[in-house]
Amino acid sequence: MTIFEAYNDCKRQLQTAGIEDYVFESKQIIKHITGYTNTQILTKYTQQLTEFQQNNLTAIIKQRLIRYPLQYIIGRWNFFGREFFVGPGVLIPRSDTETLIDVCLESLTQKQTPRVLDLCTGTGCIGITIKGERPDSQVSLVEKYDEALSFTNKNAEHNKIDVKIIKADVLKTEGAEGQYDLIVSNPPYINDSDMKTLQPEVKFEPSTALEGGEDGLLFYRHIAKEYKKYLAPGGIMAFEVGINQAEAVSQIMKENGFENVGVRKDYGEIDRVVFGTAN
Ligand SMILES: C[S@@+](CC[C@H](N)C(=O)[O-])C[C@H]1O[C@@H](n2cnc3c(N)ncnc32)[C@H](O)[C@@H]1O
Known part of the structure; x- marks a missing residue:
């Protein structure tokens, strides 16, 4: 043949x-x-x-x-111009998440040697990309699960990016130290009812990377409330959100005292990123 x-x-x-x-x-x-x-x-x-x-x-x-995902078969996938290893145990980086990177990089333009915390890091695609694009930043990546962490470590090494990788539970508010200019997260955000109707490929991805509690907002509530104290004055918190979650997440941020709360659409015109400033 x-x-x-x-x-x-x-x-x-x-x-x-x-x-x-x-x-x-x-x-x-x-x-x-x-x-x-x-x-x-x-x-x-x-x-x-x-x-x-x-x-x-x-x-x-x-x-x-x-319907085993193509990305797991190939074993590596491109995100924001860099190659990331992927496989069972870690979420495959999505192109939607590149909008979150755009927002993060814009938020750091006026800051020198910014400190950045990436919560729920998985492959590390967010934190590793930010450090790659802003070499003067100090970036820490937080992940709970060993299966995912083995990919975070390999990806930092593969891309020759110097980041701090921390095994910690975000729902216990672990992993933060001092003050950050940016706290970013693409946390698990699928609600219980949508978990039952996932695309066949997504069912091969770890449920621990997907399940965001009954209404999908568990991590947003926790992170906005408990990690705000780790933001320096004027620091930014930025989240990736699922379809139809932007309004609820904006509300959560306002209730927790964030200012200048805004929403950014992805390339498919879906409200994808919610961000706000700490005072
Ligand atoms: C939606 S995935 C996002 C992965 C990556 N940030 C991205 O954008 O492709 C969420 C990640 O959060 C991790 N995670 C789930 N629960 C966690 C917890 N309690 N503490 C820290 N990480 C957690 C999962 O293992 C998974 O890697």
Whole structure:
């Protein structure tokens, strides 16, 4: 089987299985099994796959047909221009979260050597990106679960980014020390009823990264109330929020005394980030 035949076969099987992004995914899978770049694939499309590559392709298609996430199969994913290792036990970075990075970087433009705390860090994509974009910052990443922490550590090392990684429970208000210019979090925010209707791929991601309590707002209430004292005057707290949560989270921030509470839309025009200033 040639690379071109393999690509067409992969596309056909994924399309038949109802996978929406079957063209993009097939390209990623062929790149993964051959180790070739986009350009190499274009010039070598008549090359025969080895037996190993064909077996690998068959195994990967089988995994996708049961909706095992492509990102876990490939084992790494791009976020804000950097590569992050992903796999079972850690949430896959989403492009929606890049809006949170935009808000964070803007909030730090006037601050020199800012101190930043990323709560519920998972892969570390938020804190590692902020440190990468603002090398003068001091960034601490907080995560409770060992499975996720093994990815946080690998990702900091892989990207050669110097951050402090802390194993701690955010719901016990652990992990903070001194005052921060920015506290950022993309916490678990799926409510109990939505947990039952997740997309098939999301069901392979850890429930500990998703479950935000009965109404999905558990972490926002806790973080806004208990971590506010760790913000320096004028410091910013910024959250990623789920669809239809922006109003409730804005209200939580106002009730906890935050000023200049605002909302930012993601590239899909969904209210995605809520932020406010401590006085
Ligand atoms: C929605 S994921 C976000 C991961 C990452 N920040 C991102 O944006 O891709 C939430 C993360 O919070 C972690 N987590 C859940 N409960 C926690 C707790 N009580 N304390 C600290 N981290 C927690 C999960 O393990 C998961 O990695």
